[in-house]
Amino acid sequence: MVATNGRFLKMNHSFCDITGYSEEELLSLDFQSITHPDDLELSKKYAIEMMSGQISSFQLEKRYIHKLGHTVWVMLSSNRYGDIPNKRLYYIHQIVAITEYKQAEAMLRENGQRYHHLLKLLPEPIAVHSEGILVYLNDAGIKLVGAVSQEELVGKSILDFIHPDLQHPAAANIKQVLMGDIMGFSEYQLFRMSGEVVEVEVCSTKVNEFMGKSVIQTVIRDITERKRTNELxxxxxxxxxxxxxxxxxxxxxxxxxxxxxxxxxxxxxxxxxxxxxxxxxxxxxxxxxxxxxxxxxxxx
Missing domain, CATH: 1.20.5 (Single alpha-helices involved in coiled-coils or other helix-helix interfaces)
Structure with missing residues (x-):
């Protein structure tokens, strides 16, 4: 329980465990004193809107500064109780510790950034798409299709670059990969931005985490010269x-x-x-x- 001035009125042992303070110590503090400086402005904004009656509840992720000095992430849900005209108000904060979740989220985001950077530098063309819609193409892939920038390609269907006679089997392969199958290399005719046809072979696999969502990673190999050599x-x-x-x-x-x-x-x-x-x-x-x-x- 928190007063309108932000001072703690009552708390259970779980909140003491999350913050590291005893009940007696918390009763002499307010929420501002243990809120992370970067989250203080938003917390105050919601508190003012609750006190003025603009809102009766809110929820946000915020950080507390533990008594030992480290940061604790929490999901805070707050509801207003009392009589506004007589200003007999107080707030009930329900708090869930989410530090481990935020750490895992940060790790996934970091891994995603590393993965993104690795794809960019690979010499082999790689396309990342969500159910056939391009979300990323590395530098080698951009060069292969004859595009100038990433923006030209993101949001387009990968099927638009495949010869019409092969679009149906390509769509079937995408469905199989989404179901967890790993497809071997298949040959396709790929249209470049200029309309030129390139002989390629592709291999796709499902990636469960790329920028926060599951996608398909497709490795593309230009086999035009190889096909010509074989023909010769x-x-x-x-x-x-x-x-x-x-x-x-x-x-x-x-x-x-x-x-x-x-x-x-x-x-x-x-x-x-x-x-x-x-x-x-x-x-x-x-x-x-x-x-x-x-x-x-x-x-x-």
């Missing part, structure tokens, strides 16, 4: 196979055509009639051989 390798393999085929074809064709040429020459030497026909046959055969071997060499 596939073409190279095909060309190699064609070259081997050409070598086999040359062997299979050269021998019979050479034999035919030799037999025509033999028949020509034994037959005087229609000698010009043999010359034409040999010329055409020679031209065919030259054209065929030129083509096979070009393929190889």
């Amino acid at each position: 390798l596939r073409k190279s393999d095909k060309l190699s196979a064609v070259g081997q085929l050409a070598a086999g074809v040359e062997h299979e064709i050269r021998n019979p055509l050479t034999a035919i040429k030799e037999f025509i020459q033999l028949l020509k030497s034994r037959t005087k009639e229609s000698s010009s026909y043999f010359d034409i046959m040999l010329a055409e055969l020679e031209r065919t051989l030259v054209s065929l071997f030129s083509l096979l060499n070009l393929i190889r």
